[in-house]
Amino acid sequence: MVLVLVIGDLHIPDRIHDLPAKFKKLLVPGKIQQIICTGNVCDKETYEYLRSVCPDVNVVRGDYDDAAFPYSLTLQHTPIRVGVIHGHQSVPMGDLDALAAVARQMDVDVLVSGHTHVVQAVEHDGRFFVNPGSATGAWTGAWSGDVIPSFALMDIQGPVVVTYIYQLVDQDPPVRVEKNGANQTTTRCLRRL
Helix, strand or coil: CEEEEEECCCCCCCCCCCCCHHHHHHCCCCCCCEEEECCCCCCHHHHHHHHHHCCCEEECCCCCCCCCCCCEEEEEECCEEEEEECCCCCCCCCCHHHHHHHHHHHCCCEEECCCCCCEEEEEECCEEEEEECCCCCCCCCCCCCCCCCEEEEEEEECCEEEEEEEEECCCCCCEEEEEEEEEHHHCCHHHHC
16 A cells, blocks of 8 residues: 655745645655655745655646756556646646546556646546645636645555545535545556556
8 A cells, every 4th residue: 555645736935825734734744655746836845845744755847846847757556657747738728638648648547637726536538637736725827716725645555546635625624535436457457467
């Protein structure tokens, strides 16, 4: 079992001051084995905070990052291949067919992307797509409504990926958790075994 934090579109300090305190309470060192960040980290302090949660931090360059992060990554969690992009490379933005084309090009079973600031975990075209949304709830010009702060945890157990979506909501309890699963043995990973 590998527990992977999927987070992105932080925009600290450009659009917002910090991660929500309720999220910081959940993100404690020693629980997470890997971090995937879809970019827009924006400052060194935020990157160092992520490293304090887990030293295995994998970041792709967002459209507001100055750091020399790569534009894409492929991570191996045998038999699962996970691709990571920021998402501004996908046109139209967030479109599942466009993201599926990227996933085919990268030859991955799971594609993690951001940029929309809207959380999503869905199976499409025989692959699994995860967008953690914006962990800070930073505004975006592409979305007219309020952005709900969110992140995801992927629990990778061999060929099975279970994704937990965390959203900060105005209710009790203040953090809502939703579970989504994808059994990759029924899709592409069967060919890899």
